[in-house]
């Protein structure tokens with residue numbers, strides 16, 4: 001199976017290197033030249049606990065070097081998805097299956113809109129990673145990868161991808177209705193990401209402050225109500241689950257913290273922003289999610305992060 005991973009951020013680099021290590025024929029694609037050149041020279045250097053090791057990965061900024069693939073794993077930031085999809089022709093054939101494991105809502109819809117005739121898988125990842133610099137990531141924690149069919153794929157092709165992920169230590173779990181896990185992950189991101197980014201604190205510190213804990217709980221409850229109104233089959237007790245994840249990942253910095261901290265645009269529109277937008281469509285109020293959205297937007301402007 002020929003694979004391409006589009007987007008070599010922390011998570012794209014993690015999945016790309018784990019899949020390559022198990023022998024997959026894989027290309028990592030990104031527009032960040034310095035990062036790709038470093039990977040071409042030294043592979044991806046991974047720090048994990050006290051260990052540091054390198055995994056050779058084929059990497060390029062030029063999609064035409066890769067040619068059509070069997071599996072295209074989309075790992076660009078949610079706000080880049082639409083633009084990234086416009087320019088994929090060298091990678092796509094009739095048999096290409098898409099897989100999105102990105103954060104937030106709307107990525108799957110964008111893929112269906114543009115490539116609805118192809119097989120599309122979606123899911124979530126609970127692995128944690130940080131991009132340390134060109135060619136270097138830190139794996140903060142190993143988790144699992146939920147996978148399900150969004151459109152057009154057969155159970156055999158889903159099982160084939162799951163098998164590949166199993167061999168690559170990416171701990172796959174197949175889900176019947178993948179919208180459930182996508183929203184479960186969204187509810188966690190809704191409670192943790194914006195607050196940690198605004199306060200510039202690691203995840204666990206949210207639990208130490210009454211006010212922050214209250215905002216976390218309210219943000220998740222609002223989003224849970226929206227999921228119920230949309231009849232998405234989410235798991236029970238999302239507030240408890242979010243607090244548990246904040247505790248277990250206590251020393252980690254959320255992806256939104258990392259984005260804001262490093263002067264990058266955040267995924268707020270696909271997380272709290274999308275919850276607020278969905279809430280409007282079903283007539284529910286989401287004041288905390290809206291406020292978090294406005295504050296992140298203001299912080300983004302204060303830091304003058306360029307939109308793309």
Ligand code: KPL
Nearest residue numbers: 192249252253254255256
């Ligand atoms: O998924 C995450 C993220 O940072 O985007 C959490 C679960 C909050 C872990 O940091």
